[in-house]
Amino acid sequence: MEIYDTEEEQVEALKRWWKENATATIVGLVMGMVIILGWNYWQDHKKEQAAQASLTYGQLLKALDDAKKDSAEKLAEQVQQQFKGSEYAAFSGLLQAKLKTEQGDFAAAKQILKTIAAESNKQLSNIAKIRLVRLMLATGEYEQGLQVINEVDAKEAASFSANYDELVGDLYVALDRLDEARTSYQNALRNGQPSPLLQFKVDDLTAQEKLDTAK
Numbered sequence: 001m002e003i004y005d006t007e008e009e010q011v012e013a014l015k016r017w018w019k020e021n022a023t024a025t026i027v028g029l030v031m032g033m034v035i036i037l038g039w040n041y042w043q044d045h046k047k048e049q050a051a052q053a054s055l056t057y058g059q060l061l062k063a064l065d066d067a068k069k070d071s072a073e074k075l076a077e078q079v080q081q082q083f084k085g086s087e088y089a090a091f092s093g094l095l096q097a098k099l100k101t102e103q104g105d106f107a108a109a110k111q112i113l114k115t116i117a118a119e120s121n122k123q124l125s126n127i128a129k130i131r132l133v134r135l136m137l138a139t140g141e142y143e144q145g146l147q148v149i150n151e152v153d154a155k156e157a158a159s160f161s162a163n164y165d166e167l168v169g170d171l172y173v174a175l176d177r178l179d180e181a182r183t184s185y186q187n188a189l190r191n192g193q194p195s196p197l198l199q200f201k202v203d204d205l206t207a208q209e210k211l212d213t214a215k
Contacts, residue, residue, distance in 0.1 A: 053079060053088040062064060073099050090116050090124045097131065106139050126152070126160045133167050142174045162192025169181065178205055 019097045056079050063072035076096035081087045093116045100109035113135070116128035129148055136145035149164050149171075157164065167189035172181035189195070 050086075050192065053086055055084040055093060055111075056082070057178045064095065069099055069102075085119070085123065086089065087121060090119060090121060090128075094124075094131070097128075101135060106135060110135055122156045123159075125156050130160065130163050130167065133171075137167070137170055137174065140174075142171050145171050162188045165191060166195075166198055166201075173201075183203060 022190070023093045027112075056075060059073055059077065060075040064071075065077055072095060076092040076099070079092035080096070083089045083145070088198055093112050097109040097112040100106070100112065110132060113128045113132040117125050117132060119125055129152060133145040134150050136142070146168065152164060167183050169184035169188065172178070172184060182202060182205045185198060185205070188198055189190070193196075
């Protein structure tokens with residue numbers, strides 16, 4: 001750093017510095033203000049969007065409580081279109097898939113669930129996959145259901161492993177692959193909470209095996 005002997009030299013040095021750097025300094029200040037203002041605007045916009053999404057989702061839930069299914073479906077579509085990629089959109093999609101299933105429109109329900117299953121939120125993605133496979137089980141798409149489960153990342157779905165194991169067991173029963181079904185049910189019992197229904201499925205397979213052996 002230079003040390004100047006007189007006040008005049010310091011003033012002249014400042015003038016020279018300003019002449020050389022004025023444009024860059026002004027541009028830097030303007031850019032800094034733009035960035036700050038833009039960030040604040042974006043944060044305010046996100047808060048406003050979240051508040052609007054929450055309000056519309058609340059209206060959706062109320063429509064369901066009031067058994068106004070047509071209104072509920074329109075609101076579900078609205079949330080998914082206006083707030084695409086948000087958790088509210090995914091939750092609305094899950095509700096809309098349920099409505100489509102109740103209406104017997106299984107193709108539409110499956111497509112909605114596939115869309116949610118492909119999203120980045122791993123928890124909601126796994127919930128959508130589980131519901132998709134259950135729907136496939138109900139419509140006789142057993143091999144397709146197994147394929148969906150086979151493509152699941154085990155690490156990302158660790159907290160859902162018992163659900164998947166039970167579903168695999170159900171699919172194997174439907175395919176009359178009972179030994180594999182029993183193994184899957186037993187895995188589900190080990191990996192999840194005790195379930196009277198799941199235990200019944202294991203016991204039922206065992207009873208069926210004894211009956212077949214007695215014949």
